[in-house]
Amino acid sequence: MVLAALWFCCLLTTNYTLRPLRDAMAVAGGVEDLHWLFTVTFLVMLAAVPVYGFAVARCGRARLVPLVHRFFSLNLLVFFALMQGFIGGGSEAVQLWTARVFFVWTSVFNLFVISLFWSVMADLFSGSDARRLFGLISVGGSIGAIAGPTIGGALSLWLSPSLLPLVGAALLELSLAAMRRLPPRDPRTPNNEAEGAPVGGSPFAAIPELLRSPTLLGICAYVLLLTMSSTVLYFIQAQIVALSFTDDATRTAVFAGIDLSVNLLSLLAQTLLTGRLIRRIGLGWSLAVLPLLCALGFVGLALAPVLAVLVGFQILRRAGNYALSRPAREVLYTSVDRSQRYRAKSLIDTVVYRGGDALTGWAFAGCKALGLGLGGIALLAAPLAGLWAGVGALIGRRADASERATD
Structure with a gap:
């Protein structure tokens, strides 16, 4: 339970650390274009679901979670390079499109990693244990929701907002460390599946x-x-x-x-x-x-x-x-x-x-x-x-x- 709460805390801290940067990027990308950003976010969700389904079909939990986390961590490193001007030379056009893409990316990232987290929790805990412990596991998320804005605001004021993607990538690595230490599901509980077995089936x-x-x-x-x-x-x-x-x-x-x-x-x-x-x-x-x-x-x-x-x-x-x-x-x-x-x-x-x-x-x-x-x-x-x-x-x-x- 404590390890699950720590994992959830890291995910919510990541999300709430990046939210101030996302909101600033929304303004930089053009307030008049926000309705288009929401539309693009929905379309990206539609495209991402079968890709995620393909990964679920081929990978067991022990491979799926690191794959998803590392994919998003790599994205954050690319955003850091773009915001620092290491890619694209820091031109105004590159920064404008970086802002728009980052807004959409953050909206997709948040929902996918939280959904994956709770999928794993449903895998590990029986129905009776879930009723007893999911509320306490959610405590980790609330702590992260309080810590995230504090970290994001402090770094933005004292150093640079462009450092926040690095912090997010580090927090995702910490969440992986907590996930890897989770014990396997009790084999005596119903609906138990082999830990490393892929789900299989069609991505659709x-x-x-x-x-x-x-x-x-x-x-x-x-x-x-x-x-x-x-x-x-x-x-x-x-x-x-x-x-x-x-x-x-x-x-x-x-x-x-x-x-x-x-x-x-x-x-x-x-x-x-x-x-x-x-x-x-x-x-x-x-x-x-x-x-x-x-x-x-x-x-x-x-x-x-x-x-x-x-x-x-x-x-x-x-x-x-x-x-x-x-x-x-x-x-x-x-x-x-x-x-x-x-x-x-x-x-x-x-x-x-x-x-x-x-x-x-x-x-x-x-x-x-x-x-x-x-x-x-x-x-x-x-x-x-x-x-x-x-x-x-x-x-x-x-x-x-x-x-x-x-x-």
Whole structure:
């Protein structure tokens, strides 16, 4: 558990160390082109999933994780060389395209390495152990989410932001060291597979696997509704903060305060409550709590679309996701086979997730064009959250029943 938490901590520290550089690169690449960057990110996800599926089919876990990590580490070294001017001579055009590519790359990197991490966790832990320990493993991620911005901000101010890719590559190597020391799965647990055995099959098997599995279809619906609700709230947040504050410094401080509050609350809940709650109330309620909270939050925003309601809602929503919904969702993958854990899970965590972002962004713009205000859009999102809660309760109860039958 400690080694898994250390691995997760390194991954989240890497992500949050690179995020300030990514956001700066987004500005450098042209704010007016951000919608194209999001579109390109989604298309890159579509192209990357079968490539990743090919690697899953040919490599066992002991080879797959180093392959993925080393690929991204090599990318970071190339970005470092480009930012330093070692490649391309530091010309303005090279720097502009480096900024755009780095933004897309970071969005792809984050989702893939986190998805792979939780695939391995579902490989190593049985369903009962996952219910007990995934919350504590998530503590490592919360620590990384706090450490990452500190490292990124300090290096950017004291040295140079272009050094951050080197730090990210070093953290990925440290995460590999933790992964290699993980013990093999207990051979007495069900669904055990040979440690070094590749998954096999077709690189394009993710979609058929998803369509054949009621569990995976349920998770897919849950993730789609989650990201749709989150994106609606993100756009409402942007509107309210823009109306509440006129200067960038104050807006940045508000976002930083939300991030800090979310990470501290998540860390506290993961340490003291997550494992106990999942075992006591079951996966059904664990997956339904966040959507029900969001339904209430959207009703609150519909009645009072003001900054105080927004900040309180956003903190509770994100902390609830990190502390309860995400660990409970990852437990579901312990009941599917290895091929589905790696291939179909990656498809859900990347393409479905980013697809939900894109779909909701266009829907929000359409609602605004029709003349709906923030309160009206929030009210429309409330039943969406209610549907999300129903999906979570259904797939969670099915998983609990399956676990009891196995026991």
